[in-house]
Amino acid sequence: MELKEEEIIHDYFEQTAPKRDLWKRRNRFYQRTIERRFSFIIPTGSVVLELGCSTGDLLNAVKPSKGIGVDFSKEALSIARKKYPHLTFVEANVLDFKTEEVVDYIIISDVLASLWDIQAFLKHLRNYVHPDTKIIISNYNYIWEPILRLGEFLRLKEKSPLQNWLSVKDVNNLLYLENFEIIKVERKLLFPKYIPLLNWIVNTVLANLPFFNSLCLIQFITARPVLPLSREYSVSIVIPAQNEKGNIENAIKRTPSFGLHQEFIFVEGNSSDGTYEEMLRVQKAYPQTDVKVIKQTGKGKGNAVREGFAIASGDILMILDADLTTPPEDMPKFYEALCCNKGEFINGCRLVYPVKKEAMRFLNFLGNKFFGFFFSFLLGQRLKDTLCGTKVLFKKDYEKISRNRHYFGEFDPFGDFDLLFGAAKLNLKITEVIVRYQDREYGSTQINRFSHGWLLLKMSLFAARKIKFR
Numbered sequence: 001m002e003l004k005e006e007e008i009i010h011d012y013f014e015q016t017a018p019k020r021d022l023w024k025r026r027n028r029f030y031q032r033t034i035e036r037r038f039s040f041i042i043p044t045g046s047v048v049l050e051l052g053c054s055t056g057d058l059l060n061a062v063k064p065s066k067g068i069g070v071d072f073s074k075e076a077l078s079i080a081r082k083k084y085p086h087l088t089f090v091e092a093n094v095l096d097f098k099t100e101e102v103v104d105y106i107i108i109s110d111v112l113a114s115l116w117d118i119q120a121f122l123k124h125l126r127n128y129v130h131p132d133t134k135i136i137i138s139n140y141n142y143i144w145e146p147i148l149r150l151g152e153f154l155r156l157k158e159k160s161p162l163q164n165w166l167s168v169k170d171v172n173n174l175l176y177l178e179n180f181e182i183i184k185v186e187r188k189l190l191f192p193k194y195i196p197l198l199n200w201i202v203n204t205v206l207a208n209l210p211f212f213n214s215l216c217l218i219q220f221i222t223a224r225p226v227l228p229l230s231r232e233y234s235v236s237i238v239i240p241a242q243n244e245k246g247n248i249e250n251a252i253k254r255t256p257s258f259g260l261h262q263e264f265i266f267v268e269g270n271s272s273d274g275t276y277e278e279m280l281r282v283q284k285a286y287p288q289t290d291v292k293v294i295k296q297t298g299k300g301k302g303n304a305v306r307e308g309f310a311i312a313s314g315d316i317l318m319i320l321d322a323d324l325t326t327p328p329e330d331m332p333k334f335y336e337a338l339c340c341n342k343g344e345f346i347n348g349c350r351l352v353y354p355v356k357k358e359a360m361r362f363l364n365f366l367g368n369k370f371f372g373f374f375f376s377f378l379l380g381q382r383l384k385d386t387l388c389g390t391k392v393l394f395k396k397d398y399e400k401i402s403r404n405r406h407y408f409g410e411f412d413p414f415g416d417f418d419l420l421f422g423a424a425k426l427n428l429k430i431t432e433v434i435v436r437y438q439d440r441e442y443g444s445t446q447i448n449r450f451s452h453g454w455l456l457l458k459m460s461l462f463a464a465r466k467i468k469f470r
Contacts, residue, residue, distance in 0.1 A: 009114055009116070013054075013071075013072070013073045013076065013114075014073050014074065014075055014076075016158065017054075017055070017073050017075035017076040017079065018075060018079075019158075020054055020055050020076060020079075020158075021055055021057075021079070023157075023158040024057065026156075027156075027157065027192070029192065029193055029194040030189065030192050030217075031057070033188060033189050033192075033203075033218065034058060034109060034138060034218065035057065035058055035061035035062075037138075037186070037188055037218075037220055038058060038061065038062050038107065038109070038136060038138070038220075039061055039062050039063070040470075041136055041220065041222065041427065042062045042064075042104075042105045042107075042136065043400075043404060043426065044062075044063045045063070045064070045065045046062070046064055046065065046104040046105050047064060047065060047066045047101065047102065047103050047104045047105075048062055048064035048066070048067050048068070048103070048104065048105045048106075048107060049067075049068045049069075049070070049099070049101070049103045049105070049106045049107070049128075050067070050068070050069045050070065050106075050107040050108075050109070051070050051094045051097070051106065051107070051108055051111060052070070052071055052094060052108065052109070052110070052111035052114075053069030053070060053071050053076075053077075053080065053089065053107075054071060054073070054076050054080070055076050055079045055080045055083065056069050056079075056080030056081075056083055056084045056087060056089065057083075058107060058109055059084070059087060059107065060083075060084045060087060062105075062107070064087075066088070066101070067084075067086075067087040067088065068087075068088045068089075068090065068099065068101065068103075069087060069088070069089045069090070070089075070090045070092055070094060070097045071089070071091065071092075072091065072092065072093045072094070073091075074091055077089045077090075077091050094111070094115075094121060094124070095117075095120060095121060095124050097124075098127065098128070099128050100128075101128070102130060103128060103129070103130075103133055104132070104133065104134070105133070105134050105135075105136060106125070106129070106133060106134070106135045106136070107136055108135065108136070108137045108138075109136075109137075109138045110138060110139060110140075112137065112139050112164060112166060112171070113139055113140065113160065113163050113164050113165075113166070114160065114163070114164070115164065118164065118166075118174055119174055119177060119178065122174055122175060122177075122178040122180065123178050125178070125180075126178060126179065126225065129225045129227075130225075130227070131224075131225065131227045131229060131341065133224065133225060134183070134222060134223070134224055134427045135180065135222070135223045135224065135225075136220065136221070136222055136223075137171065137219075137220070137221040137222075137223065138218055138219065138220050138221075139166060139171070139218075139219055139221075140165070140217060140218065140219070141187065141215070141216060141217055141218070141219055142165040142166065142167055143215065144217050145163075145165050168182075168185050168219060168221065171221055175223050179225060179226045179227070180223045180224065180225055180226065181223060181224060181226050181429070182221055182222070182223050183222045183223060183224055183380075183381065183427055183428075183429045184221075184222050184379070184380030184381050184424075184427070185219060185220070185221050185222075185380060186219075186220040186222075186380055187207070187213050187214065187216035187218065187219055187220070188203070188207060188216050188217075188218050188220065189203060189207065189216050189217040189218050190202050190203055190206055190207035190212060190215060190216050190217070191203060192217055204469055204470070205469065208468050208469055210377075222427050224344075224427075224429060226341065227341060228340070228341060229339055229340065229341050232259060232260045232339070233259055233260060233314070233315035233316050233335075233339060233394075234259055234260045234261040234262075234263070234313070234314040234315045234316070235258070235259040235260075235261070235262050235263065235314045235315070235316045235318060235335065236263045236265060236308075236309075236312035236313060236314030236316070236317050236318065236395075237255065237262065237263065237264050237265065237318045237319075237320050237331070238265045238267065238304075238305055238308035238309060238312065238317065238318065238319050238320070239251050239264065239265065239266050239267065239308075239319075239320050239321075239322050240267045240269060240296070240301050240304035240305055240308065240319075240321075240322065241266060241267065241268055241269065241271070241275055241279070241322035242268070242269035242270065242271050242275065242322075243271045243272060243273045243275060244271070244273075244275055244322035244323060245271070245273045245274050245275045245278045247322050247323060247324050248266065248275065248278045248279055248282050248322070249278070249282050249285075250324060250328070251264070251266075251320060251322065251324060251328060252264060252282060252286055252289060252291070254324070254327070254328040254329055255320070255328040255329075255331055256328075256329060256331065256332055258331070258332045258335050259314075259316065259335060260315075261290065261314070262289070262290060262314075263290045263291075263292065263312065263313060263314050264289065264290065264291045264292070265292045265293075265294070265308045265311065265312060266279045266282075266283075266291070266292070266293045266294070267294055267295075267296050267304040267305070267307055267308045268293065268294070268295050268296060269296045269299075269301075269304050270295075270296065276293070276295065279293040280293055292311065294307065294308070294311065300414065300415075301389075301414050301415050302410075302414050302415030302416075302418055303415075304415075305319055305415045306402075306415070309395075309398055309402075312395065314395065315394060315395055316335065316338060316392060316393070316394055316395065317392070317393055317394070317395050317398050318331065318334065318335075318390070318391075318392045319389055319390055319391050319392070319415075320389075320390060321389035321390065324438065325350075325437055325438050325439070326348055326350065326388065326389065326390045326435050326437065326438075327435065327436065327438055330390075330433070330435045330436075331390075333433045333435070334346045334348070334390065334392040334433050335392070337392075337431055337433055338392055338393070338394065342431050343428075343429045343430060343431025344393065344394070344397060344423070344428040344429045344430075344431075345391070345392075345393045345397070345419070345420075345423040345428045345429070345430045345431070346391070346392040346393065346431055346432075346433055347383065347385070347386075347388060347390075347391055347420070347430055347431070347432050347433070348385065348388035348389070348390035348391070348432070348433055348435050349384045349385040349388060349432040349433065349434050349435065350368075350385050350388050350435055350436075350437035351368060351369065351372070351384050351385045352384070352434045353434065353435075353436045353437070367387075367456070368385055368386070368387050371386045371387060371456065371460065372384045372385055372386055374460055375420065375460070377468075378424075378460070378463060378464055378467055378468050379420070379421075379424040379430070379467065380424070381424065381429075381430045382432075383420070383430065383432065384432060385432065386416060386417070386420060387414075387416055387456075388416075388435075389416065390435070391416070391419055391420075393419075393423070393428070397423070397426070397428060398419075400426055401419065401422035401423060401425075401426060402422075404422060404425060404426065405418070405422065407425060407466065408421055408422070408425075408462075408463065408466060414456075417456070417459050417460070417463065421463050421466075421467070424467070425467070
């Protein structure tokens with residue numbers, strides 16, 4: 001019985017392949033929405049594998065440096081090869097296909113609905129993923145089933161031989177069983193036909209708002225394999241500092257030993273209290289510790305972090321604020337979370353344990369709460385504390401963020417949003433490590449609650465337009 005059903009599905013796709021492009025033209029707004037979203041999620045120049053590629057339009061749209069399309073329809077692949085000779089197309093069942101290629105992204109678009117055994121498919125997927133591979137799945141929202149069935153009856157939509165209707169929870173459960181995890185879920189397209197002005201109101205604005213978003217037609221699920229990372233890494237700890245003379249030595253003394261090798265990089269930002277001289281003194285006082293000292297050439301913490309990262313030699317990059325309000329003693333927690341693959345971008349969270357009034361004023365606390373909620377909405381990943389200065393990631397991932405910085409521009413003088421937006425745009429799994437927020441022992445805060453708060457809000461609205469409402 002199982003074999004017969006699979007043969008029916010194969011024969012259907014083989015027979016309908018010549019008309020596939022005709023159906024796509026009839027529903028070109030839907031097709032363009034799919035192509036635009038995948039092109040936004042997948043950086044140009046990635047190595048991309050599409051399973052169930054049909055006639056190759058989506059694979060071509062994401063502009064891969066190397067694109068591999070797999071489909072069991074000989075007729076569909078014949079059309080694809082004529083249209084896109086620069087791409088590689090392989091005739092194979094997705095359960096049998098094998099490759100030695102190191103793949104950055106795997107596209108699975110409208111495929112799960114037609115599979116006989118989804119879990120077996122995901123199990124096979126594990127054969128050609130590595131820790132950095134991202135899997136992008138698109139499928140229909142199951143609440144649209146009656147409407148789409150009606151569309152098939154009215155010949156407004158191509159008929160499907162078999163339809164598995166999967167909720168996000170269903171997909172999440174299947175992924176979990178085969179050692180994958182969801183990074184984020186996005187829903188798009190509230191009205192699948194293009195009408196000027198109405199499209200902007202409904203599909204750009206309403207479709208991205210709570211409640212309306214749950215009614216959208218297409219679900220885009222970004223997932224990653226959960227694979228253990230089994231080795232130790234070297235670490236670069238960047239400490240940007242302005243007027244923090246009294247905290248410099250404690251940054252060295254209080255940081256525990258962890259990793260293969262530790263490198264401390266102090267970046268001094270035009271202080272008036274002798275911070276730079278103190279850095280040089282500490283560098284000489286601890287010859288057994290790898291300490292580098294540089295003067296910042298630009299302005300702002302964001303620039304200081306970027307200049308520190310630029311000379312860092314460690315496998316892992318860490319930011320430790322020189323005020324030491326995030327305890328240096330907690331840095332091993334961040335290292336272990338990254339090394340154990342609990343996430344790909346580790347962010348500090350100061351808003352769980354009780355906070356002393358002197359450590360974080362009430363308005364600052366409210367601001368942190370607001371930005372945490374707003375960023376969770378924008379990025380599709382849960383964030384509680386966006387403004388904690390302690391952030392940790394692999395150097396190779398930071399280099400990807402740096403190469404893609406042109407998408408947002410260098411708009412963030414603080415650096416926190418720049419890194420968070422960049423990580424989310426590259427589909428890195430963001431995980432928070434909970435820390436206790438301490439009082440300052442030296443100096444005073446350099447944050448202006450109102451002017452800086454207004455600047456942070458403007459940056460958030462800018463990011464909303466670039467990420468969510470587009």
